[in-house]
Amino acid sequence: MFDKIVPRSEDYAKWYTQVIRQAEMADYAPVRGCMVVRPYGFALWENVKEQLDSRFKASGHQNAAFPLFIPMSFIEKEAEHVEGFKPELAIVTHGGGKKLEEPLVVRPTSETIIGYMYSQWIQSYRDLPVLINQWANVVRWEMRPRLFLRTMEFFWQEGHTAHSTHAEAEEETLRILDIYTDFAVNEAAIPVIPGRKSDSEKFPGALTSYTIEAMMGDKRGLQAGTSHDLGQNFAKAFDIQYLDANQKQQHCWTTSWGVSTRMIGAIIMAHGDDQGLVLPPRLAPTQLVIVPITPKNREDDKQAVMDAVAKICETLEGVRYHVDDRHDYSPGWRFNEWELKGVPLRIEIGPRDLAKNQVVLARRDIPGRDGKSFVSSGNVANEVNQMLDTIQADMLKRATAFRDANTFEPTSYEAFQEVVEEGFARARWCGNETCEDKVREDTQATIRCIPIEQPDGDGNCIVCSAAAEEIAIFARAY
């Protein structure tokens, strides 16, 4: 039923697609570039959503829904915005059997339409801040689609807020960056680096873009979420004004921020191994699979095993578990399937275990014998909960160690060019776009971010040797 998955070392891109399709996470749709998120992938996305959503709500944000269609003229109101998005637009020209007077854009992002609505809703400083998020689908034409990473339609949340001062908007932008970082580190077990984008990489129309950057299993970088300080650019383009306490009209300061189904791609690539997915327990749709091993033609043994399984299930608390009682399939076949699907923990239980009053606990993150332990039947629930915590913590440690082992601090441009092929290069940058461009041309690497946390002191640009205040992370990226 399963084809052999190519090892990551042989063909990482192929491994990625095979894992996704064989684990039934997602599939390509008949429309080029579009994706179907299958139930298993969607269950993971639902857990991502729930974790992010509860953080947004706890920090005072509310959800809403804005329209899919945006008048073409709206997109054209902010100069950088239209330049950035125009090549990627899908355009509705006909509706209800007629040609439309003004073509409609299928939203690639919603700053413009939401900006327009905010201009209608916001009158006074008392109406501020407005803190709204939406979970939505967006469309960006995509020439080289890849499941979860770059698809023509993708799913995301986009937060859009309006404030009375720039300081407040900046604070919001960074508050969200903290939420994204906390989510990535503590739920997805991905040690992201929060930082600022260089001007050439920022969102079209933003003053400053912030990002969380992650390292994938092939040592390339991936932008896993962004938070933008939009200044007054959209407020001016869409006339979002409020009457301040002194009865003076002021333009608002706005922000926008998003995490998309790309996060699923990040989880797959940060943790997956040659057997398939390895999902972090806190987000895994199924945290524990119980595989009863029932010898053929021995109905008594089978019944005894199933009784023991039922007893264990009764004791489990707060665990998302599944009993795989497909007795027609061999234990090995079933183990493979759940390993492919990345279920963090497996219980194996057969007649021999029953006799010893024990079960086998097998960790997905440590394949083979090393990840197996025997647990007394009476203590399964406890051990399962502890083990899930341990796996979660170990996955983060492992991903952090991997990233750190593949992060280099070259001291010459020559060394830089070498190491940037092999992972993240931390190096000083003068802030000049010419140096950034040279790196891109020489190595295909880009500035992933200028980390929020900077070392003391100063030094010289890795490219031009001019004085450079800040360290940047350079890498080849998705």
Next chain:
Amino acid sequence: MFDKIVPRSEDYAKWYTQVIRQAEMADYAPVRGCMVVRPYGFALWENVKEQLDSRFKASGHQNAAFPLFIPMSFIEKEAEHVEGFKPELAIVTHGGGKKLEEPLVVRPTSETIIGYMYSQWIQSYRDLPVLINQWANVVRWEMRPRLFLRTMEFFWQEGHTAHSTHAEAEEETLRILDIYTDFAVNEAAIPVIPGRKSDSEKFPGALTSYTIEAMMGDKRGLQAGTSHDLGQNFAKAFDIQYLDANQKQQHCWTTSWGVSTRMIGAIIMAHGDDQGLVLPPRLAPTQLVIVPITPKNREDDKQAVMDAVAKICETLEGVRYHVDDRHDYSPGWRFNEWELKGVPLRIEIGPRDLAKNQVVLARRDIPGRDGKSFVSSGNVANEVNQMLDTIQADMLKRATAFRDANTFEPTSYEAFQEVVEEGFARARWCGNETCEDKVREDTQATIRCIPIEQPDGDGNCIVCSAAAEEIAIFARAY
């Protein structure tokens, strides 16, 4: 701040739109026919979603996400389907700066694209049943848009299942009808009538469509959810086949079913009154608002009141509450706002109540003095929970009594024509489309459904007097 809302008796349609906009449930978008669901409306929709979603999951369904865009050729594969939907399509002709070879349809519903995916995924009887739902936006061109009831883009869930036998598919269709009925009655407090659609009203491409039909405050009918037995129509159009246990290729039997943001319109119209919304406690975003009444310039009193409020909040359990401490606004102004927003229960507490160790509990569903009671401060949490249950039950009773009082059983066609203007007419129908058409022409009323529950015995068609086995519900409808 609030404009006066027109009484329902004067202009029901205007009342409806005014309530929605002033309660900040939703707004029209700049694109004609499109809607913005504002945070308060969306919070209600989130509660609707949660209730339905947990029922779907408990009955074995999983969520997934299928693409927004469907190739035009797909829509054309099922003859009735294309006939029904073609006039309503929005069409993407350009993408990524180029004219597309095949235009893409923005999904009006997803039978075709999901049918195609199922044909790829389903091979054997072991793969069946497939029980998938998606929460999605869909687009149907709309000439006479009305918020929540008919908008060009709307939000819904659409379930799509595939089975190995017709009996199983029928069972699924009716299982979902039961879930919809249970949700409407027990969560939305709307006494819907589950029944079958006549052939002329069924879903384009279905064998049989089932529906839940509700009566609105103006005595018109509203279809609040549908469940379709699609037979093998889509399985044949999209080649959804499986190998049965005898190694024979068979076509699947499929179903589809949906509830949309229209349900929000139903809740507004089934319960609202001249003061605004009246939301059922089980779905209300805010179930209880606490309004501290703090006299100006008496800081001590204010502190004492706020302390008492804090104490009450500590005791509340499992209640979605909000403290409206906008002391700048008069109590009356605040009461009006929360009445407009339909919050089921209000606590008023001021210095005089403190002195008597009591609070005022005011029910939204019974305006004025009759809905007010005094509750001892120590017992607030208990009383609140009980009162919310009582309000929920009373709202259902009231809506049921209203529907029953406006449901008639005319015995002549003359009487029928009169009463069908005034509510639901229960009358026998021979099953002939000619009679159905005549009713539509004479009265603008349509067959809302042929109820599942039928009286014993038989009789004659209300229109043509031929033998008629079944009773139908006729009404003018949204």
